[in-house]
Amino acid sequence: MTDAPRLEFRHIGKTFPGVRALGDVSFAVRAGSVHGLLGENGAGKSTMMKILGGEYIPDEGEVAIDGQAKHFRKAADAIASGVAVIHQELQYVPELSVMENLLIGRLPTRFGLVDRRKALAWTREKLDALGVDLDPRAKLKQLSIGQRQMVEIVKAILRDAKILALDEPTSSLSHRETEVLFRLVRDLRAQGKAMIYISHRLDEIFELCDAATIFRDGRKVADFDTLEGVTRDQLVQRMVGREISDIFGYRPREHGKVRLAVQGVTGRAVPAPVSFEVKAGEIVGFFGLVGAGRSEVMRVIYGADRRTAGAVHVDGEAIKASHIRDSIQHGLVFCPEDRKEDGIIGVRSVSENINISARRNHLVAGLFVNDRNEAKVADTYIDRLRIRTPNRRQEIRLLSGGNQQKAVLSRWLAEKDLRVLIVDEPTRGIDVGAKNEIYNVLYELAERGVAVVVISSELPEVLGVSDRVVTMCRGRITAQFQRTEANEADVLAAALPEGASATPMRNT
Amino acid sequence: MTETNAAAIGAKQAETPDARRRAMFWRVVDDYSLIGIFIVLFGVLSATVQYFFSWDNIVGLALSVSQIGMVACTMMFCLASRDFDLSVGSTVAFAGVCCAIVSNATGSVALGIAASLVAGALIGFVNGVVIAKLNINALITTLATMEIVRGLAFITSQGQAVGVTSEAFFTLGSAELFGLPVPVWVTLACFVVFGVLLNKTIYGRNTLAIGGNPDAARLAGVSVDRVRIAIFLIQGLVAALAGIILASRMTSGQPNAGQGFELNVISACVLGGVSLMGGRASISGVLVGVLIMGTVQNAMSLMNIDAFYQYLVRGTILLIAVLVDQLKNRRQSR
Numbered sequence: 010m011t012d013a014p015r016l017e018f019r020h021i022g023k024t025f026p027g028v029r030a031l032g033d034v035s036f037a038v039r040a041g042s043v044h045g046l047l048g049e050n051g052a053g054k055s056t057m058m059k060i061l062g063g064e065y066i067p068d069e070g071e072v073a074i075d076g077q078a079k080h081f082r083k084a085a086d087a088i089a090s091g092v093a094v095i096h097q098e099l100q101y102v103p104e105l106s107v108m109e110n111l112l113i114g115r116l117p118t119r120f121g122l123v124d125r126r127k128a129l130a131w132t133r134e135k136l137d138a139l140g141v142d143l144d145p146r147a148k149l150k151q152l153s154i155g156q157r158q159m160v161e162i163v164k165a166i167l168r169d170a171k172i173l174a175l176d177e178p179t180s181s182l183s184h185r186e187t188e189v190l191f192r193l194v195r196d197l198r199a200q201g202k203a204m205i206y207i208s209h210r211l212d213e214i215f216e217l218c219d220a221a222t223i224f225r226d227g228r229k230v231a232d233f234d235t236l237e238g239v240t241r242d243q244l245v246q247r248m249v250g251r252e253i254s255d256i257f258g259y260r261p262r263e264h265g266k267v268r269l270a271v272q273g274v275t276g277r278a279v280p281a282p283v284s285f286e287v288k289a290g291e292i293v294g295f296f297g298l299v300g301a302g303r304s305e306v307m308r309v310i311y312g313a314d315r316r317t318a319g320a321v322h323v324d325g326e327a328i329k330a331s332h333i334r335d336s337i338q339h340g341l342v343f344c345p346e347d348r349k350e351d352g353i354i355g356v357r358s359v360s361e362n363i364n365i366s367a368r369r370n371h372l373v374a375g376l377f378v379n380d381r382n383e384a385k386v387a388d389t390y391i392d393r394l395r396i397r398t399p400n401r402r403q404e405i406r407l408l409s410g411g412n413q414q415k416a417v418l419s420r421w422l423a424e425k426d427l428r429v430l431i432v433d434e435p436t437r438g439i440d441v442g443a444k445n446e447i448y449n450v451l452y453e454l455a456e457r458g459v460a461v462v463v464i465s466s467e468l469p470e471v472l473g474v475s476d477r478v479v480t481m482c483r484g485r486i487t488a489q490f491q492r493t494e495a496n497e498a499d500v501l502a503a504a505l506p507e508g509a510s511a512t513p514m515r516n517t
Numbered sequence: 518m519t520e521t522n523a524a525a526i527g528a529k530q531a532e533t534p535d536a537r538r539r540a541m542f543w544r545v546v547d548d549y550s551l552i553g554i555f556i557v558l559f560g561v562l563s564a565t566v567q568y569f570f571s572w573d574n575i576v577g578l579a580l581s582v583s584q585i586g587m588v589a590c591t592m593m594f595c596l597a598s599r600d601f602d603l604s605v606g607s608t609v610a611f612a613g614v615c616c617a618i619v620s621n622a623t624g625s626v627a628l629g630i631a632a633s634l635v636a637g638a639l640i641g642f643v644n645g646v647v648i649a650k651l652n653i654n655a656l657i658t659t660l661a662t663m664e665i666v667r668g669l670a671f672i673t674s675q676g677q678a679v680g681v682t683s684e685a686f687f688t689l690g691s692a693e694l695f696g697l698p699v700p701v702w703v704t705l706a707c708f709v710v711f712g713v714l715l716n717k718t719i720y721g722r723n724t725l726a727i728g729g730n731p732d733a734a735r736l737a738g739v740s741v742d743r744v745r746i747a748i749f750l751i752q753g754l755v756a757a758l759a760g761i762i763l764a765s766r767m768t769s770g771q772p773n774a775g776q777g778f779e780l781n782v783i784s785a786c787v788l789g790g791v792s793l794m795g796g797r798a799s800i801s802g803v804l805v806g807v808l809i810m811g812t813v814q815n816a817m818s819l820m821n822i823d824a825f826y827q828y829l830v831r832g833t834i835l836l837i838a839v840l841v842d843q844l845k846n847r848r849q850s851r
Contacts, residue, residue, distance in 0.1 A: 311736075313735070313736055333735065333736065333738055334738050334740065337738045343736065345733075345736055350730075350732060350733070351732050351733050351736050352733055352736070353730065353733055354726050354729035354730040354733050354734060354737075354796065355729060355730060355796075356728075356729045356792075356794075356795075356796035356797060357725060357726060357729045357796060361722065361725075361726070365722070365723075365726055365734070365737045365738075365739070366737050366738045368719065368722070369719060372719070376718060377713075377717045377718060378716075378717050378718060378719065378722060420737060
């Protein structure tokens with residue numbers, strides 16, 4: 010063994026037209042360790058991973074493995090050198106089974122036909138050896154996201170990867186799935202793999218990582234050889250470059266009359282009638298486990314999914330069922346959970362994404378789009394919400410997640426008569442600094458008298474921003490807590506199915 | 518991999534004025550390269566091909582692309598919204614036949630025109646409803662209506678060209694206004710109207726939004742189904758208009774007219790930079806795409822190149838256009 014670190018980044022630089030994504034970044038990852046990468050969205054972590062995976066070619070610097078410089082020109086080069094990068098967007102064939110996905114391109118054959126028995130035995134053996142509990146015959150599309158991710162990791166290991174990078178692996182995993190993943194990561198560390206772990210969840214970094222590197226604005230701002238004795242606040246401060254004492258920064262305010270009244274609403278994915286009210290200036294957090302039916306209820310209220318029964322009123326006016334435009338006309342708007350699938354229109358500009366709805370109120374001669382006004386609106390929100398983009402004409406897909414989310418929020422802030430804002434997982438996959446900014450937007454809106462509903466699966470977030478917490482479980486509202494009486498244990502207990510024990514999800 | 522190298526060099530120091538100038542340069546290249554290619558092509562042909570650069574030939578060229586030009590305007594909307602329409606060629610034929618039959622039967626050209634416009638709109642409406650409301654793939658739907666409408670054209674005409682008796686009908690295709698034939702004026706009007714619709718109205722912007730991401734557009738309050746139906750309806754209407762003008766120029770409604778027309782139209786759009794993935798389109802691009810197709814064909818005819826070879830050349834041009842587009846995208850995202 011040489012003393013060279015397993016993986017080394019040497020003075021990496023990468024520029025995209027108009028944006029310097031990375032500049033002179035160097036750090037090293039030892040074999041048998043988990044190295045955390047931290048930084049706000051757009052800080053350059055994902056670009057770094059794409060360079061490691063051979064998807065981007067750096068303009069400057071090089072990647073070295075075991076002291077040897079490597080110049081990956083394409084993804085296959087990286088794989089051949091024992092590098093596996095597992096992105097947030099997984100790459101698998103949904104129609105094929107676990108076994109076929111693992112053996113893709115090298116299925117054992119017998120007389121020219123696939124030898125299923127042999128393949129099955131081989132897959133079982135490998136899965137058992139790794140302690141992964143999966144049915145080799147299950148099709149990928151039948152598995153949960155967490156299980157699919159597991160398949161992806163197993164695939165990497167079976168390719169003899171010695172360097173494994175995980176980009177936000179837990180963002181859509183359940184608590185149990187996260188535990189399984191952590192166990193696997195620890196096993197791999199024990200086997201001497203070098204691992205890079207990207208996450209916005211600091212508790213995960215503390216729990217899992219041996220060392221960490223912090224990025225800001227495409228540069229390395231700090232290296233930690235060990236995380237012993239390092240505090241959470243220290244990390245956050247280095248990440249955002251300014252002090253954020255309390256990322257929620259809750260501000261109390263007065264509540265007015267009932268703005269949103271939901272009575273006995275049902276839909277195809279909402280079997281039991283749901284009723285609740287939200288007052289002007291009030292922020293209500295909806296908490297529940299994944300699949301508790303929160304998003305489904307909100308989609309029916311907004312009109313995105315069919316409403317089969319019940320009534321929705323905004324300021325006493327009835328909203329037509331299953332009619333998004335009527336909801337928007339009444340100032341009832343919704344930011345969906347999956348930004349990329351349902352929120353942004355990727356190939357269109359930031360300005361287009363902001364103005365798409367509100368432009369109807371600024372037409373010239375009742376027919377023509379008012380470009381000058383739209384430019385002004387876009388620039389106003391880019392400025393006010395600190396959306397990081399070269400200009401308003403930039404295609405929104407090129408922005409980081411947090412900035413995309415701010416643009417989607419701006420779309421509704423630009424509505425002249427906003428009354429009810431429903432946001433579904435507004436900070437998922439977003440860094441601390443942007444989170445804080447998004448919370449501030451919600452407070453500002455509430456101060457203006459908007460009724461705000463926040464769906465979140467992060468317990469600290471729900472408790473941190475809400476005036477009132479509503480818990481849901483299996484499609485029903487199970488409890489409500491005022492801010493003063495809400496605590497982690499009670500809220501969690503109310504969100505869990507009966508019979509389950511109320512152990513805290515993570516030791517935060 | 519030259520485009521990556523070019524990008525790497527062009528992007529090395531984005532903060533310096535030099536690099537900014539280079540980024541500007543690439544943007545200009547991206548935006549105007551097609552127009553440049555057309556101008557060069559036009560210049561070269563003018564200098565080398567006899568009779569090419571003459572008023573009569575230019576007018577003839579414009580006339581020859583007028584049908585494709587009209588329908589390319591609406592096809593642009595269709596492609597921009599991530600849809601597809603194969604039925605326009607059949608609609609052109611059916612509209613011509615329908616116009617001839619109704620004109621002959623009623624003795625009124627106006628009635629004939631009205632009838633085939635209604636028929637075209639109806640075909641488009643059916644396409645739109647099936648695609649938007651019943652959620653059936655546009656390729657399959659319009660492939661089916663392509664066959665059905667072609668069949669209708671043959672059935673109503675009994676497989677024969679239907680001659681028109683009224684003189685008034687012929688003037689539509691041959692009359693001149695300020696030195697240009699009427700069909701050319703109609704095509705120019707289409708480019709203006711649909712250009713304004715695309716860039717300056719909610720309808721156009723919503724079309725692009727739907728093409729970019731239909732689910733997100735719907736959640737942002739766009740009436741996705743209604744816009745899609747409108748796109749197909751207008752497409753049918755304009756295809757019928759093209760069919761009427763074509764029939765007028767040929768002095769009869771012919772059931773086998775417009776074979777392969779839909780592919781020429783789509784080729785022109787793609788050549789003009791309209792993305793088949795939806796969300797990207799420009800009217801100037803489509804105009805130049807149509808002109809390049811027409812110019813190449815015209816020059817080849819002047820040079821007495823066998824019509825069989827023209828297929829070859831058209832296909833090659835299309836392939837090159839798509840490749841260039843691909844390289845452009847790759848440079849932007851690497």
